[in-house]
Amino acid sequence: MKIESRKIVFTKNHDITLEKEVKELTIQNGNEVIIKNHCTHISLGTEMACLAGLESWFPLPGTPGYTSIGEVIEIGSDVSGIKAGDLVYTMGPHSGYFKIxxxxxxxxxxxxxxxxLSPELASFTHMAGIAMTSIxxxxxxxxxxxxxxxxxxxxNLAAQLAVLQGAKVIAVDLEEKRLDIARKCNIPLCINSSEENIIGKIKELTGGKGINTFIDATGMSSVINRYGETLATNGEIILLGSPRSPFETNLTAFLKYFHYLPYLASLKGALEFAYPTYENDFVKHSIERNSKIIMDLFLNKKLILNGIYSHKITPEEAxxxxxxxxxxxxxxxE
Structure with missing residues (x-):
């Protein structure tokens, strides 16, 4: 069937347009699903990197977006668990219609x-799913x-999930607005990272024992390097943010956190696709299972989105x- 649609296009580095298109969407495989988008979600870190041409997997020009809440229009004969008319969460793009x-x-x-669960709140499932990988x-x-x-x-969502895990969470950021939002999300120990002797303050808050788990959500190598000193013995560093920018440092000094006392730390990547996409009987964790758990947490108000959900815009405004x-x-x- 022919469908009139619109899509966001990153035409070249730092250039964005909203384009109309007429596309042919038909089920050609038993596993295909045609979806009409209700809302999508801007992923600030990844999409800004795509717009700057920093992601090799995203060629320009291209349509960004990997979080969609949409209505099932048609399914293939081998698709189970959903039907036409259902509202579904997918990793779909900023496009009016698409097929997966x-x-x-x-x-x-x-x-x-x-x-x-409202479509707007459900659209945060992917962000929370990425955050859950660190946990x-x-x-x-x-x-x-x-x-x-x-x-x-x-x-923010990683910090909330760590609280739900029973941890004593210390959250740091340079921006007071983000710190204020975090406090409203029941993350009480929020510190501006520009404060003097921030390392000493963090150690003091732990009674001198240090941090058991350091989750970096900045993707900035300098930040990862900075907070290694806060680690407790046998602590761990979790790379949740994707490091993208060059950073020069003394690698030998950084490696001391993993080889020498008093640290003996471990370093772990938390890329979402470290886990299988789909549930199966032989693997406990999967992206699909995480997504279901997250939407249940949203539904039961265990994860707070006040302040994180900041704006709702139209495609024309995008x-x-x-x-x-x-x-x-x-x-x-602002």
Missing amino acids: HSGDRWSGLCVKVPEK RKSQIEIGDYVLVAGLGAIG PDVYRKLNSNKMSIL
Whole structure:
């Protein structure tokens, strides 16, 4: 069937347009699903990197976006668990209509949204799913001290999930607005990272024992390097943010955190796709299972989105919003 649609296009570095298109969408495979978008979600870190041409997997020109809440229009004969008319969460793009292959490892996830959960709140499932990867990869236990650096949406949600895990969470960021939002999300120990002797203050808050788990949600190598000194013996560093910018340092000094006393730390990557996409009987954790758990947490108000959910915009407004974010990521909170 022919469908009139619109999509966001990153045409070249730092250039954004909203384009109309007529596309042919038909089910050609038993695992395919055609979806009409209701709302999508801007992923600030990843999409700004795509817009700047920093992601090799995203060629320009291209349509960004990997979080969609949409209505199922048609399904293939082999698709189960959903039907036409259902509202589903997928990793779909900023496009009015699109088609997925429900068995695809990278973009085929398709999870039914609970009836009482609004599409807008459900659209945060991917951000929270990325955040949950840091918790899954960690060894956080009740009473552990957890440091989270970077309180954008993903860092904030990681901190909230660590609290739900029973941890004593210390959250740091340079932006007071983000710290204020974090406090409203029941993260009480929020510190501006520009404070003098921030390392000493963190150690003091742990009674001198140090941090058991340090989750970096900034993706900045300098930040990862900075907070190694706060680690307790046998602590761990979790790379939740994706390091992208060059950083020069003394690697030998950094490696002391992993080889020498008093640290003996471990370093773990928390890329979402470290886990299988789909549930199966032989693996406990998967992106699909995490997504279902997260939507249940949203539904039962265990994860707080006040302040994280800052704006709702139309497709027509999107190019200007992207340009504003591209010039100043914090501008959306002003």
